[in-house]
Amino acid sequence: MKVKYELVFDRKKEIQKKGKGLVQIQAYLDGARRYFSTRLHLTQKEWDDKKNTAKDPYTARMLREKIGEFENFEIHYRATHKKFSLDDFKHFLKSLKPAKKVDALSFTEFYRQQLAKQPQLAKATIVTHTVTFNNLCAFKKQVEFEDLTYSFLQDFDIFLRKKGKHINTIEKYHRHLRKYINLAILHDLLAEDKNPYRKFKLVTEPTDALFLLPEQRKRIEMLEFTPEQKELEMARDMFLFSCYTGLRHCDSYALTREKVVFTEEGEGLKYQSIKTGKWDYKPLFLLFDGAPARILNKYLPQRNKVRIFKGMSSQKVNKLLKIIAVMADVDPRLYFKASRDTFGTNLYMLSGDAKLVQLQLQHSKREQTDKYVHAIEQVQNEALKKIFKQNSPPANDGGAESGQD
Numbered sequence: 001m002k003v004k005y006e007l008v009f010d011r012k013k014e015i016q017k018k019g020k021g022l023v024q025i026q027a028y029l030d031g032a033r034r035y036f037s038t039r040l041h042l043t044q045k046e047w048d049d050k051k052n053t054a055k056d057p058y059t060a061r062m063l064r065e066k067i068g069e070f071e072n073f074e075i076h077y078r079a080t081h082k083k084f085s086l087d088d089f090k091h092f093l094k095s096l097k098p099a100k101k102v103d104a105l106s107f108t109e110f111y112r113q114q115l116a117k118q119p120q121l122a123k124a125t126i127v128t129h130t131v132t133f134n135n136l137c138a139f140k141k142q143v144e145f146e147d148l149t150y151s152f153l154q155d156f157d158i159f160l161r162k163k164g165k166h167i168n169t170i171e172k173y174h175r176h177l178r179k180y181i182n183l184a185i186l187h188d189l190l191a192e193d194k195n196p197y198r199k200f201k202l203v204t205e206p207t208d209a210l211f212l213l214p215e216q217r218k219r220i221e222m223l224e225f226t227p228e229q230k231e232l233e234m235a236r237d238m239f240l241f242s243c244y245t246g247l248r249h250c251d252s253y254a255l256t257r258e259k260v261v262f263t264e265e266g267e268g269l270k271y272q273s274i275k276t277g278k279w280d281y282k283p284l285f286l287l288f289d290g291a292p293a294r295i296l297n298k299y300l301p302q303r304n305k306v307r308i309f310k311g312m313s314s315q316k317v318n319k320l321l322k323i324i325a326v327m328a329d330v331d332p333r334l335y336f337k338a339s340r341d342t343f344g345t346n347l348y349m350l351s352g353d354a355k356l357v358q359l360q361l362q363h364s365k366r367e368q369t370d371k372y373v374h375a376i377e378q379v380q381n382e383a384l385k386k387i388f389k390q391n392s393p394p395a396n397d398g399g400a401e402s403g404q405d
Helices: 057-081 086-096 107-115 123-139 150-162 167-186 214-221 227-245 249-253 287-299 314-328 337-351 354-360 366-391 399-403
Strands: 004-009 021-029 032-042 260-262 267-272 279-282
Touching (some): 032 057, 032 086, 057 086, 057 123, 107 167, 123 150, 214 227, 227 249, 227 287, 227 314, 227 337, 249 314, 267 287
Antiparallel strands (some): 004 021, 021 032, 260 267, 267 279
16 A cells, blocks of 8 residues: 655644644554654645645645655665665655765665655656666665776676666666666766766667467467466466557556446546556547457456556566567567557558557657557568569560570
8 A cells, every 4th residue: 555645744843833834744553643744844824725725836845856765765765675664764764864974875885875865756767767676786786976986887887787687778778777877966975077888889779569460369369278377377367458458567457446437338447657647548448349448358357456456567468478479470579569569550550640659659759659650561562562572473584586586
């Protein structure tokens, strides 16, 4: 259960004596409450009882940001420790205390603190930054600021390659690490001319979107499983559900009964994207002749908080998809993101409307959608080559003699 936060004004009844009351943050979880000071004292006239916040918009915004710091610490702590209680806020409060000596603060400790101090980051972003942090600590348990050199980046890069990380994944880790090095520079913990990324080049390689054509998707749909293969069947169904809806793995994995909308026409899905924070509605009964609605009903739990695709973590479902790919005779590289790319390409094949695909996938830029347009154009070009190559007349090898009787 997530902590519930709200502002509390003058809980200690100080206005009558001092003329101002303290604004506190109340954190509620499992029947327990904790109160944390914002160090902000306001008069009764400065407080809006109806909206339960400060009347001044800048002060109100500052209070929201303070609550955001607590929320982000909770998200990071849960991602790292898999559990959370109100007592764990002691670690957050400890991180807010200024270091007695700047040189006593390591870069890894600074990175960890900053993860909890960025309310603007989406939950999914915090998770990916935490993964980078964990890989950094696996390479070197404690990184000091003086360790941050060009050679350090080279060795970290080699370490990630030896772990089998894809070159684009390594580039992503470097971008995250560079972000926190730049933050350290802004906090005057590292001189700007000491930034090791000034000379270190980030390398990526182009990747083709892996997607399934309708006949390939059909082969996966037609697979049959034994009672002992329930995990394979759920992984297949979760993958197909995303092929029909375009949901990312994080959103599919977070699905619960309370996000399902039941109408006279059929089931719909109302959810907030974990990555973008945008709200969306999917009419499941309309998409692909109601196929996603049938999958949903197959696994729909009775209780609201239970995950529909329980246990299907990213690592697990990707491992099972490799087995499914062999069974269905499709690309053996099959992974979950291919379901979203399959949705994009299939929807463009059916509609020819790139704007519709962009809206359905919540792409902020048209360039993100264009890869599906280009992929379908490439498929069509290959098909045309085969057709006209088969139907073209044979070449005349007779030369000049062919014109003689």
